[in-house]
């Protein structure tokens with residue numbers, strides 16, 4: 001499966017193997033479609049061959065890095081998760097970060113009405129399981145990003 005390829009051949013261990021059965025979504029990466037949209041794909045149930053020729057991002061690729069590969073700036077989602085202490089053990093966090101990143105990118109294309117923000121976030125994170133049950137802080141962090149990033153909500157912030 002793709003998660004084995006990421007871990008064993010590329011040493012990219014940020015995508016987490018949780019259930020291994022397509023349920024928990026800890027293992028998702030981001031697939032950048034040719035039409036400019038993005039989506040999450042579960043790497044525990046998707047073979048590496050599926051990604052041949054496709055553009056993907058793992059959680060390791062979200063922060064800005066310098067020429068030496070050092071992280072110099074977290075993405076807005078990563079920073080919000082830190083600010084809100086949105087994790088306990090952190091095992092599920094990369095999946096939540098990727099889900100929130102895909103959501104933010106979707107809202108840049110299709111802004112949501114302000115009164116739909118909460119249900120939109122719930123829908124986007126709904127399939128991600130946190131065994132530490134840290135859902136409230138994840139939710140608050142994503143809400144913070146959505147409301148503070150210009151252009152994601154119709155009618156202003």
Ligand code: FES
Nearest residue numbers: 018019020025044
């Ligand atoms: S590890 Fe892939 S969905 Fe749980």
Ligand code: FES
Nearest residue numbers: 088090130131132
């Ligand atoms: S923070 Fe521990 S599984 Fe989510």
